[in-house]
Amino acid sequence: MNLPQFNDIWQETTNWQPSPDQQLLFDELYNKIIETNKYLNLTRITTPEEFWEKNLWDSLAPLMGYDLNNKKIIDIGTGGGFPGIPGAIAFNRGQFTLMDSTTKKINFIAQLAQDLNITNITTLVDRAETIGQEKAYRKQFDFALIRAVAETSVCLEYTLPLLKKNGTAILYRGNWTQEEEEKSKKIAHLLGGNIEKIVNQNTPLNNNIRHCIYVKKIGNTPKQYPREVGKPVKQPL
Structure with a gap:
């Protein structure tokens, strides 16, 4: 089964459209x-x-203002592989780490990457609270992507410890309020980040509400963050 191409919508909304090879990979991804x-x-x-x-x-729409090629990107709580797999297809010279705590999902992604010959994906079964304290991952990434995982404060605590200085966390959100923005600015600052911009770009077919929060890593994240597994969700900052 083939996906619709919608190249005109890609171009109008993101100033980008997939190549024929990328479109073929999207079709194969959908079928798998x-x-x-x-x-x-x-x-x-x-x-x-x-x-x-x-x-x-x-x-992909939230990523298209950046060049992720030759960068290290982590997708936290990737689930079925989104946004990480489309990101790896669109930016095939970026190094994508797709992480989730569910082994079955990560095993599926690893097999899919092999089947579709997507060579720039690494998979990881773990928790953000754990890897955020490990030398192999802390301060190692240029971009951290997090979509539909938890409330904003939790997403900030998961992403910012993993970023290099001047790296960017991209938080995928639905609704967004002024109150949430004010609270998030303070938490980002506590964790060594600064909210650079908030972009509202609703989905093009059904006009579903979408906001994307872009957070720049400007300083060091204090050593105690992220806190132990479960604490960011149970006791949010």
Whole structure:
């Protein structure tokens, strides 16, 4: 089954469109997801148009203002592989680490990357609280992506410890309020970050509300963050 291409929408909304090879990979990705979804719950999104909008466009639109090629990127709580897999296809010289605590999902992504010959994906079964305190990952990434995982304060505590100085955390959100913005600015500052911009770009087919929060790492994250597993969610900053 082939996905709609919507090249005109890609161009109008992101100033980019996939090459024929990338479009073919998107089609293969969709087919693998649908096939695997029969026995492993990867996504509730199954129609071609919905998959294009919510898993491809929604993953990539927030990234298109940046060049992720030759950068190190981590996708935290990747689930079925979004936004990490579309990101790795679009920026095939970026080094993507896709991390999730669910082994079955990460095993699926590792196999899919092998099957589709996507060579710039590394997989990791772990928790953000754990790797944020490990030398191999702390302060190692240029970009940290986090989509639909938890409230903003938790996302900031998960992402900022992993970033190099001048790295960028990209937080994918739905609704966004002024109150949330004020609170998030303070938490970002505490963790060594600064909210650079907030972009509202709703989805192009169904006009679903989308906000993207871009947070620059400007200083060091205090050593006690991230806190131990479960604490950021149970006792948010």
